[in-house]
Amino acid sequence: MITVVISIDPTTAFLFEIIKNIKAKNIEVNLIEIHPSDQSYNDCLDKINELACGSVILFLGHGQSDRLYGGESDKFDKKPIIKLNEMNIFKDKYLILLACDSSELLKSSFRQAKMIKSIGFGALPTEIEELDNNKKFANVGITQKTIDLFRDIIVSTVSEAIIHSLKRNLDFIQTKDYLTFLLNNKINDVILVDNNENLGDLIYQMKYELVQY
Template sequence: MDSKVLIVHPYDKSTSFLERIKNHLQAEFAESLHYFSVKPNATSHTQCLETINSFSTNGLLLFMGHGKSNCLYGAKGDYYGTLENELVKAEEPDKYFYEDNFINENNLSVFNKKKIISLSCNSNGQIGRKSVENGAKVFLGFGDLPTSTEELEEQGEKNKSGVSLSKIEQALKTEINDIIKKSVRIGIIKNYSFSELVDLINFVTNQKISHYLVNQKKVNERKLIANYLYTFKKEIKIYGNGKEKLIE
């Protein structure tokens, strides 16, 4: 594969907001970017692993989706978790499909000699370390990324007078999108290393934090938003060689 950038984005309606990152990078690097939208079926997941495996060892692999400390999730059908209708399931099995153990310790060999940014929850844990142990050149992972009201509630937040969880959710979705798309774009254009990219992400995030604290004093949730953005940048971790360039 000749592409310099491979974006892997398993379908899940709860992460559709991340398409803005893809759209931004595609507009800039259309000729050298390949976008793989993993569909909610086993065949698409197999094809995606094959695509990752054959991707250039000099390019940048950006994974966008759900995950936990020891694996990256795959695609999720729109009806998964709802009461199953056998007739619908027979006609549209993809709607009920869910792969919650897509890339894990057993198939991390697909990351061998690859350079990875994993925009997924808790990818700063075991999955990053194991990826490098299995041959990845470098792996950039993130901490917990609460981007839904349910995830915010898991963090102990509640709707109350002057605090709207939906406002916090929308702000975090908007800002994380903006931080990543701008930072990765600039990083590629300026031939940054992974360490330099993290420095840039920190810089852009600090600008966002200052904006909320200084310029958004009418936004009741501004301190909570600023705190989550601070945690976002603080929990970024690089495994492997941070001096590796994003693209060679």
């Protein structure tokens, strides 16, 4: 079984495909949705606190180097649901953070939070607007189509790595290695076959900034 925590907002809707893919392989999913309301934020924290030691948690949403965000809507601005000094909510758990800059968040919190093992990512630009503040990609002409393809690759590779890991009871080092393998294959395909260097660069950044603690 895996617990999936997902922040509900229009920009994270595509991540539900990961949940769908995992369920399609007959893996039990304990789904915790963080809707755009204070009550839902509080309920989510209560549910995470109730999880047993050794639980595997996948967080799907937005983040920064010092926080994870909850849900958002046009009537409710997203707020931090878990800050750097609150990461001990994941004590004695296995944690995968599919959120921007979660690698830095884990680097800063892993020892204090006492997670068993964790996996995090660097920049994951899944909206055109997110490229404006990215020095490497701001002016290279990345289109919405490229972003959409990158989203699809995030979904397919993360889904496959998690399914492969849970079915074979792999440790997190092996899970990271397998995800790296999948991303390398995608880089080769999009550059050598599709001649899409911008997409290849996005996938390379995802692979290069992938960390395991």
